Amino acid sequence: MMxxxxxxxxxxxxxxxxxxxxxxxxxxxxxxxxxxxxxxGPTLRFGQARLAAFLEEVRTGRFDG
Incomplete structure (x- = not known):
């Protein structure tokens, strides 16, 4: 928990x-x-490795509509 x-x-x-x-x-x-x-509001919570993986996906545009 944060x-x-x-x-x-x-x-x-x-x-x-x-x-x-x-x-x-x-x-x-x-x-x-x-x-x-x-x-x-809501908070997304990650372990350090999961956050790094998530941020890499964001950088590569994986979630762009």
């Missing part, structure tokens, strides 16, 4: 006008991903 004191970091690709931004945080062995516009 702890309440997890330090969330916004994507470096984020800008001041909002946009489709995500935040990442580390909590023990877990890595969290959430929508920066909805910080109290």
């Amino acid at each position: 702890t309440e004191d997890a330090m969330w970091r916004k994507s470096s690709r984020s800008n001041s006008s909002g946009g489709a931004c995500v935040e990442l945080a580390c909590s023990g062995d877990l890595r969290g991903v959430r929508d920066s516009k909805n910080p109290t």
Whole structure:
């Protein structure tokens, strides 16, 4: 479970006008991903290796519509 004191970091690709931004945080062995516009909403949780694999899939465009 992500702890309440997890330090969330916004994507470096984020800008001041909002946009489709995500935040990442580390909590023990877990890595969290959430929508920066909805910080109290759902959080995806991954182990470090799974997050690395997920991010690689995002970079290659696997989830592009």
